[in-house]
Amino acid sequence: MLGLPKSTELANQLPKKAIYAKFMMNNAQKERFDCDISKIVIVNEVSPQTTIIPKGETVASFYVLLISLKTRDYDERNIISLSKLIPQNMLMVLEFEDKCRLAVYRTKLIQSAWQNTADCTVQPSGLDLDAAWENIVTQVGGIVVEEGNTLNEQIAADDERARLTKEIERLEKLARAERQPKKKFELVSKIRILESKIKEI
Secondary structure, three states: OOOOOHHHEEEEEOOHHHHHHHOOOOHHHHHHHHHHEEEEEEEEEEOOOOOOOOOOOOOOOEEEEEEEEOOOOOOHHHHHHHHOOOOOEEEEEEEEOOEEEEEEEOOOEEEOOOEEHHHOOOOOOOOOHHHHHHHHHHHHHOOOOOOOOOHHHHHHHHHHHHHHHHHHHHHHHHHHHOOOHHHHHHHHHHHHHHHHHHHHO
8 A cells, every 4th residue: 555565565454442442432432433434454564574674763663554434524533543542653544435645643643635545655765764754754744844953843833834824814804804093003013023933933
């Protein structure tokens, strides 16, 4: 799957009952999970034993989890729970009908855009599995790591930019509707401050 070498392929289905027990889910949580997810299968293991990529300092391997969805409008909390199921780095393939999107958890849930399942591939390139896994995360999230930043720092910076941009859009809407010149000026001043903060990130 995903264009990964055949040597990495597995077919280990994870029973839902085991997941319910692991997280001690109540009936409402079980129902929410069952409404979203049909089947979960570990389909690949990328490790020094299955590829030519050597072990990293922190990443010894990572797994690919195929999650068959019952709906495209799933609850992200279910996917976050699955990311914590196995104490390993996991790349999740969320599949609904003939479309899929990729997801990883790295300080938060990061997801790719939907695409045709047949066209969905990843390239785990790097000198070791640390670098290969970081490349996977950046591919999934479309993240460009700026010079001097770690991947986690870049994710935080991108999130802060997005938050400030959303706040600027909200203030601009208020400023356009504001009739009092003094209040309008105050709103525009706030916008300028937020714009300067974005430039500083």
